[in-house]
Amino acid sequence: MDYLELAKTVGILTGISGGLALLMSIAQNTIGNYGEKEITINGEKKLIMDGGDTLLAGLIDNEVFLPSACGGKGTCGYCKCKVLSGGGQLLATETGLVTPEEAAEGIRLSCQLKVKEDIQIEIPQEYLDLKQWETVAYRIDDVTPTIKRVFLRLPEGEEINFKPGQYVQILAPEYQGNDEEVYRAYSIASSPSKKDEIELLIGYIPEGIATTYVHQHLKEGDTLNIIGPFGHFFYQDTDKPMIFVGSGTGIAPNLSILRYMQENDIQRPGIFLSAGRKIEDLPMKEEIDAIAADLPNIKMIWSVTGADPGTWDGPTEWVTDGLKKLVDDAKDSEAYLCGSPVTIEQIVDVLTEKGMTEDEIFYDKFQ
């Protein structure tokens, strides 16, 4: 091999790509440079971002987090927001996810919209409350053989304001066997009055990236990044009878609601169903029973479907059968359901049969 030849080839190829890269960066700083632009949110909050970036990127730089599941590719449609002025016209990459009615109101996908002039937008207040924290997992308990209860403390002086039933996303970092960072959602089990720390119930799912991280790698004292709070599933301030259903980790958001009701002495009638295969699969049973003791109108129904003979004298049916038996008329009730999509669909069927309307049924599907 002729070394001179090699050097020449490398030099020329480097020259071509280097020249183009130089050209690109000059273009980026002249043609692509729109200067700093101002975002006005809900008419009050003003932020500064680099013009030419997408609105979503500009908001993230300013720590305003809109939900986004696809990472800005314009396929999930979660990052919608209302643009009052300065957004230009609707792009063809948005038409698939923004309906004509929404477009007429000024709804846009913030991941597609490039900010080239000062812009005024409206986003729900709850997104402005979204924040990111580096928490410390100061305590991790095993509450069942497959569920860990993780206590997370926020940084000194920081507070999380959430409604009972909402969730946070945790960031599972890279670890051996996993080479990408992922966000996964977990409902908050603690009461909203505790603002400097939260509790999560995290079940083990084989090959689940975040669950494997929490179950096998996370140690007491480690840090964990969280972002939140999210979710439309939360306590409704009415006086209708309540139906809670949630098994395993699905108990977490309902537990937060129970704690909230206990602290505020809210005495609404209701039932609380939770089932497991074995007795030890019922998470935090004693602690929850103690909370329920202060809420005498809430009837606790724990059920074990496959208990060893002679160890369990309570109900043994699955939650859907339990509901069919216990509830005669669910009209004018409110249901709070958490669990797998299949279970929730079955429960919704039972409840609509019993006279409930869809807008009285609140659910959180765990994917």
Next chain:
Amino acid sequence: MSPFVILFASIFTNNMILSNFLGMCSFIAVSNEVKTSMSLGQAVTFVLTITTALNWIVYHQILVPLELEIYSFIVFIIVIAASVQLIEMIIDRYLPNLYYALGIFLPLITVNCAILGVSLFMVIREYQFIQSVVFGIGSGLGWLMAITVLAGIRQRIARNPIPEGLKGAGITIIITGLMALAFIGMSGIVNMS
């Protein structure tokens, strides 16, 4: 081969999608609506014309004199990526109407293999400059035609009872296959492989 023949052949008998199956990704993904498909097709035509011309110059003025033809793959990709980005920035800034019509599709197209395919065929078939540009335009128009026809068919069958497992990409690929068969019928007119 006369430029006119190349134009005809690259649209009908040697269509990038229907005979070479290049550029399938956006072909399948963005063929839901005729209007969007046409815009994407126009953007592909635009980019193909420009990148084929640029790559011809780069190949014959830089790579051939320096005997670096074997690196054409890498160099073509870099040239395509850079020029598409640059074009997007210019359109975005100075031609807002064109940006709304074509510009937003440009990033999608950078990685479309039909673009690289045309530049590589241009080298294999030893086209002159004019022939290359015409080949680029023709291939783009052929792609535009194929995706528009596909989008038309998909819109028409949107409410048909398609078997569950074939909905979406499955039936789209079958339609593409049938379209390809139909176009083979024309291959007796002219063939330029």
